[in-house]
Amino acid sequence: xxNPATAQSVTQSQSKLKRARERALDIFVVNHGRKEYxxxxxxxxxxxxxxxxxxxxxxxIYHSVSRKHLHRYVNEFDFRGNTRxxxxxxxxxxxxxxxxxxxxxxxTLTR
Numbered sequence: 001x002x003n004p005a006t007a008q009s010v011t012q013s014q015s016k017l018k019r020a021r022e023r024a025l026d027i028f029v030v031n032h033g034r035k036e037y038x039x040x041x042x043x044x045x046x047x048x049x050x051x052x053x054x055x056x057x058x059x060x061i062y063h064s065v066s067r068k069h070l071h072r073y074v075n076e077f078d079f080r081g082n083t084r085x086x087x088x089x090x091x092x093x094x095x096x097x098x099x100x101x102x103x104x105x106x107x108t109l110t111r
Contacts, residue, residue: 028040028042030042030043030044032044050077050078050081053077053080053081054073054074054077057073057077058073079095079098
């Protein structure tokens with residue numbers, strides 16, 4: 001998972017800048033209106049790529065998701081993206097550690 005001390009936020013407009021400042025330390029504003037797509041190491045391609053992978057995963061693996069559980073699917077793909085450089089064993093250990101003391105039974109899931 002990304003270290004919050006090194007997290008970056010890339011936004012396309014000033015309207016999202018305030019919210020981004022509350023969540024990240026380094027803020028980059030990319031203005032598509034001025035044909036600006038990359039600013040140093042910051043690019044909106046990463047976010048667009050992440051969204052494309054999520055969309056492909058939902059369409060190809062799950063076929064449809066409910067609004068109620070969408071955050072769970074997004075969290076899964078976020079985890080996959082953040083741990084893509086890890087080997088499968090380390091990723092599995094991290095996933096199990098993250099699941100400790102978190103119980104989601106069927107009754108809660110279907111409520």
